Amino acid sequence: xxxxRSHVLVCGGTGxxxxxxxxxxxxxxxxxxxxxxxxxxxxxxxxxxxxxxEGPIVVVYPEGSFYSKMQINRVDRIxxxxxxxxxxxxxxxxxxxxxxxKLKSLNQIDFYSKQKRVALRNCGLINPENIEEYIARDGYLxxxxxxxxxxxxxxxxxxxxxxxxxRGGGGFPTGAKWSFAAPNKADQxxxxxxxxxxxxxxxxDRSVLEGDPHAVLEAMAIxxxxxxxxxxxxxxxxxxxxxxxxxxxxxxxxxxxxxxxxNIFESGxxxxxxxxxxxxxxxxxxxxxxxxxxxxxxxxxxxxxxFPAVSGLFGxxxxxxxxxxxxxxxxxxINGAKWFKSFGSEKSPGTKVFALGGKINNTxxxxxxxxxxxxxxxxxxGGGCPNxxxxxxxxxxxxxxxxxxxxxxxxxxxxxxxxDLGSMxxxxxMIVMDEDNCMVDIARFFLEFTVEESCGKCTPCREGTKRMLxxxxxxxxxxxxxxxxxxxxxxxNNIRSTSLxxxxxxxxxxxxxxxxxxxxxxxxxVLDKRCPAGTCSALLNYSITDNCRGCTKCVRQCPVGCxxxxxxxxxxIDQEKCIKCGACMEACPFDAIVKK
Amino acid sequence: MxxxxxIKENVTKFEELSAYIxxxxxxxxxxxxxxxxxxxxFGYLPIEVQKFVSEKTKIPMAEVYGVATFxxxxxxxxxxxxxxxxxxxxxxxVKSSQLVLDQLIKTLKISVGETTEDGLFTxxxxxxxxxxxxxxxxxxxxxxxxxxxxKKIPEIIESYRKK
Amino acid sequence: xxxxxxxKKIRDEAKKNLELRDSEKTTRVVVGMATCGISAGxxxxxxxxxxxxxxxxxxxxxxxxxxxxxxxxxxPIVEITSPDKExxxxxxxxxxxxxxxxxxxLVHGRAVKEYTIGYIK
Numbered sequence: 001x002x003x004x005r006s007h008v009l010v011c012g013g014t015g016x017x018x019x020x021x022x023x024x025x026x027x028x029x030x031x032x033x034x035x036x037x038x039x040x041x042x043x044x045x046x047x048x049x050x051x052x053x054e055g056p057i058v059v060v061y062p063e064g065s066f067y068s069k070m071q072i073n074r075v076d077r078i079x080x081x082x083x084x085x086x087x088x089x090x091x092x093x094x095x096x097x098x099x100x101x102k103l104k105s106l107n108q109i110d111f112y113s114k115q116k117r118v119a120l121r122n123c124g125l126i127n128p129e130n131i132e133e134y135i136a137r138d139g140y141l142x143x144x145x146x147x148x149x150x151x152x153x154x155x156x157x158x159x160x161x162x163x164x165x166x167r168g169g170g171g172f173p174t175g176a177k178w179s180f181a182a183p184n185k186a187d188q189x190x191x192x193x194x195x196x197x198x199x200x201x202x203x204x205d206r207s208v209l210e211g212d213p214h215a216v217l218e219a220m221a222i223x224x225x226x227x228x229x230x231x232x233x234x235x236x237x238x239x240x241x242x243x244x245x246x247x248x249x250x251x252x253x254x255x256x257x258x259x260x261x262x263n264i265f266e267s268g269x270x271x272x273x274x275x276x277x278x279x280x281x282x283x284x285x286x287x288x289x290x291x292x293x294x295x296x297x298x299x300x301x302x303x304x305x306x307f308p309a310v311s312g313l314f315g316x317x318x319x320x321x322x323x324x325x326x327x328x329x330x331x332x333x334i335n336g337a338k339w340f341k342s343f344g345s346e347k348s349p350g351t352k353v354f355a356l357g358g359k360i361n362n363t364x365x366x367x368x369x370x371x372x373x374x375x376x377x378x379x380x381x382g383g384g385c386p387n388x389x390x391x392x393x394x395x396x397x398x399x400x401x402x403x404x405x406x407x408x409x410x411x412x413x414x415x416x417x418x419x420d421l422g423s424m425x426x427x428x429x430m431i432v433m434d435e436d437n438c439m440v441d442i443a444r445f446f447l448e449f450t451v452e453e454s455c456g457k458c459t460p461c462r463e464g465t466k467r468m469l470x471x472x473x474x475x476x477x478x479x480x481x482x483x484x485x486x487x488x489x490x491x492x493n494n495i496r497s498t499s500l501x502x503x504x505x506x507x508x509x510x511x512x513x514x515x516x517x518x519x520x521x522x523x524x525x526v527l528d529k530r531c532p533a534g535t536c537s538a539l540l541n542y543s544i545t546d547n548c549r550g551c552t553k554c555v556r557q558c559p560v561g562c563x564x565x566x567x568x569x570x571x572x573i574d575q576e577k578c579i580k581c582g583a584c585m586e587a588c589p590f591d592a593i594v595k596k
Numbered sequence: 597m598x599x600x601x602x603i604k605e606n607v608t609k610f611e612e613l614s615a616y617i618x619x620x621x622x623x624x625x626x627x628x629x630x631x632x633x634x635x636x637x638f639g640y641l642p643i644e645v646q647k648f649v650s651e652k653t654k655i656p657m658a659e660v661y662g663v664a665t666f667x668x669x670x671x672x673x674x675x676x677x678x679x680x681x682x683x684x685x686x687x688x689x690v691k692s693s694q695l696v697l698d699q700l701i702k703t704l705k706i707s708v709g710e711t712t713e714d715g716l717f718t719x720x721x722x723x724x725x726x727x728x729x730x731x732x733x734x735x736x737x738x739x740x741x742x743x744x745x746x747k748k749i750p751e752i753i754e755s756y757r758k759k
Numbered sequence: 760x761x762x763x764x765x766x767k768k769i770r771d772e773a774k775k776n777l778e779l780r781d782s783e784k785t786t787r788v789v790v791g792m793a794t795c796g797i798s799a800g801x802x803x804x805x806x807x808x809x810x811x812x813x814x815x816x817x818x819x820x821x822x823x824x825x826x827x828x829x830x831x832x833x834x835p836i837v838e839i840t841s842p843d844k845e846x847x848x849x850x851x852x853x854x855x856x857x858x859x860x861x862x863x864x865l866v867h868g869r870a871v872k873e874y875t876i877g878y879i880k
Binding site: 005006063086087133135136137149258265 | 760761762763766767769770772773774775776777779780790791792793794797805806809810813821822823824825826827
């Protein structure tokens with residue numbers, strides 16, 4: 001194998017790829033060849049580094065120099081200076097990696113130093129399209145040990161002892177799930193990897209699949225051995241083409257090396273994995289709906305029991321685990337349950353990956369021990385809200401979760417604390433909101449989402465969420481009365497207790513939690529017909545300030561002719577006629593039109 | 597109204613689809629991927645194609661139609677040359693993706709789900725594209741445009757009109 | 760894949776290449792690679808350090824390059840830093856000297872005095 005003195009890692013995750021990191025990689029290769037360094041320097045495409053805000057990201061080893069916001073025209077200088085002469089190009093480095101005139105390497109930067117990487121340990125470090133790099137990081141060692149040194153019962157026991165809980169949302173203990181399926185006798189059992197990551201704002205599963213696909217395959221095989229299944233399916237969103245491609249490559253490589261297929265490690269154990277694509281239905285993240293979809297049907301959920309562990313896919317015993325959950329498994333087998341419990345909180349051991357998004361400086365993926373406080377995540381790792389705005393709330397758990405306000409910022413995050421606050425862990429999306437975000441509008445946004453995504457099978461979810469949305473629309477348009485708030489709450493509680501599946505049962509959460517913490521904002525909309533955050537356009541009025549020079553540009557733009565005024569004189573908007581389209585505001589060259 | 601497609605003109609596509617279905621014979625639950633394949637070939641799922649799938653796979657037409665209409669990614673209508681998808685994920689939404697969408701509606705003079713008369717653009721509000729670091733984001737074809745402001749929209753659209 | 764040993768063999772082979780990305784290493788060999796260093800022959804020196812370290816499986820050693828160390832007349836210059844030890848600076852390095860430095864300094868922890876800056880000066 002050729003040995004290189006320097007590695008250039010270019011992020012090939014979706015975030016960076018969308019800002020043309022592939023062209024950056026190509027230019028590196030060209031320039032390195034031109035300078036005759038191609039036998040000394042290797043260019044590698046990796047999975048997501050996590051700090052998407054600073055993308056496209058390039059890291060040069062052995063120094064661990066972190067070049068952020070890369071542009072293609074910077075490549076030549078980095079090759080000439082850094083790779084050829086050994087002079088790190090300081091002005092292209094990530095700002096925080098220079099402190100007190102000293103250069104910090106990647107893992108010394110605040111964003112990374114607070115993290116503990118288990119599920120993401122290989123993301124941004126190895127080439128996901130090269131199985132040997134995975135093996136070099138002890139890949140498939142866990143599977144090898146399980147198959148040659150452990151009984152299926154022992155494997156289940158380690159997972160049970162680790163108290164690993166499902167990272168997809170509910171937090172159900174993974175070991176218990178496996179032990180339900182193991183004793184059921186059947187000619188065929190199945191392992192399903194749930195990669196139908198539908199929560200808007202969460203993208204950790206995609207990053208694991210893109211950055212470390214073998215970890216998921218290895219874990220599926222281990223799960224298969226534990227419960228006696230010889231076939232696995234990865235159900236993945238069709239919106240994730242890079243993840244699908246890397247999975248396909250990984251499956252091919254694992255088969256070639258005999259790490260999937262027949263008689264793995266000569267243990268007599270067979271395991272095969274097939275990819276199935278979703279087609280854009282959020283409800284398919286629910287396990288019974290997901291199985292229906294793999295069977296080629298409409299993705300509609302059904303009653304439980306029977307639980308999938310008894311009668312699942314094609315009527316056979318089936319285990320469904322989320323991507324991040326699976327990515328933890330090989331590490332637990334290698335390092336043991338005790339190791340896994342050495343970090344995280346007592347009832348929720350281990351780490352959790354969160355996708356930080358919204359009004360936060362360092363958007364991206366972070367993996368932290370459970371029990372880390374919200375404050376550390378938002379301020380120390382996330383860098384707080386941009387433009388000096390005040391932090392208002394953080395939304396966790398997507399359409400099934402709720403908001404946590406600034407008052408609870410010192411909460412230590414785990415499955416149970418979030419549920420106690422009326423939110424939930426969900427898959428780990430964390431959307432930060434500042435003072436400019438209207439909480440009623442956010443609740444309306446999530447309800448609109450659930451209404452569209454309801455499969456339509458049970459009445460509370462199909463009809464109830466629609467009625468809730470109507471009330472919320474009335475509130476944001478200033479048409480609601482106070483009794484509507486009670487109606488909303490009652491409806492929400494009914495839907496929560498009577499819906500068939502998790503989608504309906506959790507759909508009211510965004511409304512209930514905002515009603516709990518931001519009732520004053522609801523009341524301002526209803527009573528004063530006012531949106532305190534300045535978001536709900538129906539409640540805002542456009543007006544012209546003294547900055548107006550009378551250029552008449554707005555008059556020409558207004559579609560309803562509600563602006564009057566002479567040339568070079570202050571103009572006025574007729575509030576009765578105004579349709580609040582905002583065309584005048586865009587047209588004004590003097591920023592004289594305000595909405596409030 | 598359902599579009600009618602000319603079966604004679606598309607005979608090679610039907611042959612390819614037929615070959616694909618025969619290759620899948622061994623596995624179970626193949627309807628979803630068959631429809632994915634069909635949409636890849638035809639660009640959408642006209643009723644004739646659904647009938648063809650039904651006959652070949654021996655899955656009742658009602659079921660094929662049911663699946664084709666259940667999932668948002670399957671389309672029964674032909675799409676424009678470029679699909680403009682506005683990300684409506686939460687991260688984009690809190691960063692005002694609604695204003696971006698409003699601007700696109702104005703610029704393209706169509707509503708969400710419609711295609712422009714010249715057949716160039718189809719406008720869609722999509723689910724989270726997972727580029728939350730670049731919010732708000734739109735996707736035209738395979739290209740992603742991030743950190744958008746509504747006023748950049750007309751210029752971007754114009755660049756596609758000129759292509 | 761037949762056995763755990765076979766997997767471990769593949770792992771150990773593949774590890775060599777990946778070690779470069781491990782920033783936990785303790786001993787650093789720094790080769791001055793500015794224009795002056797390169798023209799004085801720093802490139803083959805760097806290359807042979809990498810090869811020697813690789814050959815001898817010196818897992819804790821990291822070979823890196825740096826810019827101008829500031830004493831152009833002594834190039835090629837190599838600095839070796841290890842924990843709890845003073846930095847050793849070698850000057851006028853060449854490929855043959857590298858082999859000895861690796862064998863004596865990196866493997867046995869004894870600096871090669873006659874190549875160091877203090878001795879030659």
